[in-house]
């Protein structure tokens with residue numbers, strides 16, 4: 001499946017999955033579907049038949065409230081049966097709303113408490129160097145999550161240790177759960193801040209698959225890299241785009257039908 005088909009299928013799966021729960025994060029999921037699809041279809045070295053391969057690239061979804069996105073991607077790539085997605089957030093399922101690695105092949109690390117994925121990812125990147133392993137580590141954070149001090153500790157650590165196999169990806173949709181980021185902690189200087197600590201950094205349209213592939217495949221020889229993805233929260237569903245009410249709300253009924261038609265390319 002190419003990245004565009006994968007993103008379309010992930011959006012469809014995620015709409016259906018999140019309709020199982022009372023308060024699911026569909027806006028945050030639609031925001032990152034293109035980034036995650038490009039990573040898994042075109043950028044990362046990974047093998048669904050051998051999820052524990054020590055040389056595999058690692059991906060950590062640090063904004064773990066968007067769990068349905070990674071579960072759907074992994075199922076579509078063949079890590080586990082698609083039928084398992086129907087159990088999402090239901091009793092007895094391993095697919096919790098916030099990401100869990102327990103009994104979910106392909107998930108590297110459980111997340112949901114924001115600010116932790118980057119530190120774990122940087123540790124993995126250092127371990128790769130110490131063990132002389134070729135893998136790279138990709139961590140995806142939200143722009144609101146970038147308010148967390150622990151992320152900036154990681155940035156300093158990764159830069160000082162010249163973790164050139166570490167890539168920080170920021171889903172910069174400019175919203176967080178309670179409003180516009182610029183009114184909470186303004187991070188419009190994010191690129192300059194990352195560069196000042198020693199990261200190499202680019203900004204890219206987070207829904208343009210070609211541009212994403214180029215930026216996400218780019219690594220520096222000595223320094224860690226960051227890709228700031230300019231995204232639209234709720235991307236692909238007209239009534240959800242940039243409408244923060246869909247940060248943590250479930251869609252159902254006629255609106256769900258409309259959303260499914262829209263992500264499939266209809267009206």
Ligand SMILES: Cc1ncc(C[n+]2csc(CCOP(=O)(O)OP(=O)(O)O)c2C)c(N)n1
Nearest residue numbers: 028065112113114142143144145175176177
């Ligand atoms: C440590 C921590 N504090 C608060 C929350 C509650 N919370 C869940 S999502 C969210 C907003 C995250 O914003 P952003 O990173 O921009 O993600 P997006 O809204 O784009 O998905 C918050 C504060 C949390 N999950 N973890």
